[in-house]
Amino acid sequence: MAAPLSVADALFRVVEHAAPLPGESAPLAQAHGRVLAADLAALRTQPPDDLSAMDGYAVRAADVTAPNARLTVIGEVPAGRPFDGTVGPGEAARIFTGGVMPAGADTVVVQENATRDGDTVVFGAASLPGRHVRRKGRDFAAGSVLLHRGRKLTMRDLALAAAMNHPAVPVHRRPRVGLLATGDELVPPGTEPGPGRIVYSNGFAIGALARSEGAETLDLGIVPDRLDETVAAIRRARAEKVDVLVTTGGASVGDYDLVQKALAAEGMALAFWKIAMRPGRPLMSGRLGDIHVLGLPGNPVSSFVTAVLFLVPLLRRLQGRDDLSLADEVAVAGADLKPNDERTDYLRATLASDPEGRLVATPVTDQDSSLLAPLGLAGGLLVRPPHAPAVTAGGPCRVIRLPA
Numbered sequence: 001m002a003a004p005l006s007v008a009d010a011l012f013r014v015v016e017h018a019a020p021l022p023g024e025s026a027p028l029a030q031a032h033g034r035v036l037a038a039d040l041a042a043l044r045t046q047p048p049d050d051l052s053a054m055d056g057y058a059v060r061a062a063d064v065t066a067p068n069a070r071l072t073v074i075g076e077v078p079a080g081r082p083f084d085g086t087v088g089p090g091e092a093a094r095i096f097t098g099g100v101m102p103a104g105a106d107t108v109v110v111q112e113n114a115t116r117d118g119d120t121v122v123f124g125a126a127s128l129p130g131r132h133v134r135r136k137g138r139d140f141a142a143g144s145v146l147l148h149r150g151r152k153l154t155m156r157d158l159a160l161a162a163a164m165n166h167p168a169v170p171v172h173r174r175p176r177v178g179l180l181a182t183g184d185e186l187v188p189p190g191t192e193p194g195p196g197r198i199v200y201s202n203g204f205a206i207g208a209l210a211r212s213e214g215a216e217t218l219d220l221g222i223v224p225d226r227l228d229e230t231v232a233a234i235r236r237a238r239a240e241k242v243d244v245l246v247t248t249g250g251a252s253v254g255d256y257d258l259v260q261k262a263l264a265a266e267g268m269a270l271a272f273w274k275i276a277m278r279p280g281r282p283l284m285s286g287r288l289g290d291i292h293v294l295g296l297p298g299n300p301v302s303s304f305v306t307a308v309l310f311l312v313p314l315l316r317r318l319q320g321r322d323d324l325s326l327a328d329e330v331a332v333a334g335a336d337l338k339p340n341d342e343r344t345d346y347l348r349a350t351l352a353s354d355p356e357g358r359l360v361a362t363p364v365t366d367q368d369s370s371l372l373a374p375l376g377l378a379g380g381l382l383v384r385p386p387h388a389p390a391v392t393a394g395g396p397c398r399v400i401r402l403p404a
């Protein structure tokens with residue numbers, strides 16, 4: 001039997017055919033977290049002119065080289081209303097923060113250092129050229145590319161794009177993710193489950209994860225373990241033009257695990273089924289026309305962990321991002337770790353800081369892949385690579401923080 005696919009190889013196969021979705025225009029107020037589909041160049045220079053940084057008087061520095069200079073006030077320059085005249089020798093213009101520096105003036109004396117008497121002003125202190133003046137273009141020049149394609153827009157980027165004079169920005173379309181749960185035993189939360197029934201849970205975490213990664217989600221419901229109903233749900237997903245179809249459950253080898261059979265009947269090209277990880281071994285991936293299919297195992301922990309590791313990168317790729325995976329970071333093991341076998345292990349671990357400020361990751365005691373309560377307590381996944389040797393408590397390890 002061929003060795004099962006490694007996590008890295010599986011991830012490559014999940015994203016290799018995922019091209020960024022087409023661009024669309026998003027108004028700035030709706031663009032937070034969207035990913036730029038094109039470079040963004042400034043449409044204007046900022047500041048557009050030399051501006052005063054203070055409320056005071058715009059003067060010639062040559063007139064105020066010593067304290068007690070006495071000048072004649074020839075006009076007023078509020079922000080947004082430039083002054084037509086020129087400040088000549090012996091003259092000053094009253095100016096306010098953001099006002100355009102009038103011709104002739106090259107420095108600003110703050111009003112705290114000025115005594116005004118009618119048209120005359122006397123300065124208590126000397127000033128130097130350029131003092132309290134914000135030079136034209138100090139922030140950026142027209143034509144400069146300040147935000148690059150592939151960037152996930154932060155709230156600060158929105159302010160910058162606005163200052164660059166863009167009311168809207170080109171962003172990749174949000175991926176549409178269809179979520180399909182399978183299993184005769186599943187009932188929605190809030191009902192009175194009959195004997196042997198299980199409350200449907202995992203789609204709530206996976207849906208929230210997908211939306212937090214910029215996707216729109218479509219709930220395709222729960223289908224029973226029947227081929228015809230599973231096929232019908234897959235057809236619904238196609239009719240709804242989802243970009244990604246995420247199924248949960250029915251991924252294993254049991255008589256009622258029909259998801260792959262139904263997808264094959266609909267023409268899916270299988271990329272892989274089963275990979276060398278724990279939890280999540282029965283993960284399946286393929287393509288159904290333009291739809292990227294991820295078949296996640298039904299166990300709630302397995303489905304969430306595989307969604308974090310594979311759905312997140314797929315959604316990021318579809319939105320044109322290059323930072324596909326959630327970053328891992330160095331931590332200290334909070335307990336002894338056994339040597340690992342050939343599968344990458346993702347241990348649910350609580351996270352804390354030790355007195356030296358180091359991140360400590362302690363695996364929860366029961367690592368069964370059905371357990372949601374420990375998953376809720378875990379702040380991260382402690383990653384054990386294939387064949388990792390034993391680590392004693394206090395030794396180094398790596399963790400992936402789980403999204404909130």
Ligand SMILES: Nc1nc2c(c(=O)[nH]1)N[C@H]1C(S)=C(S)[C@@H](COP(=O)(O)OP(=O)(O)OC[C@H]3O[C@@H](n4cnc5c(N)ncnc54)[C@H](O)[C@@H]3O)O[C@H]1N2
Nearest residue numbers: 181198199200201202249250251252257281297298299302
């Ligand atoms: N003979 C074997 N049996 C199993 C194997 C195997 O290799 N050989 N793999 C095991 C592993 S590992 C996993 S993971 C599961 C995955 O199985 P399925 O994807 O087919 O999942 P189901 O059998 O449908 O469900 C498993 C478990 O999870 C519950 N479940 C399913 N969907 C949901 C949901 N949406 N919300 C909450 N809980 C859900 C379901 O009731 C089952 O208890 O297979 C092992 N078996």
Ligand code: MOO
Nearest residue numbers: 279280281302369
């Ligand atoms: O891989 Mo299963 O996901 O171990 O429970």
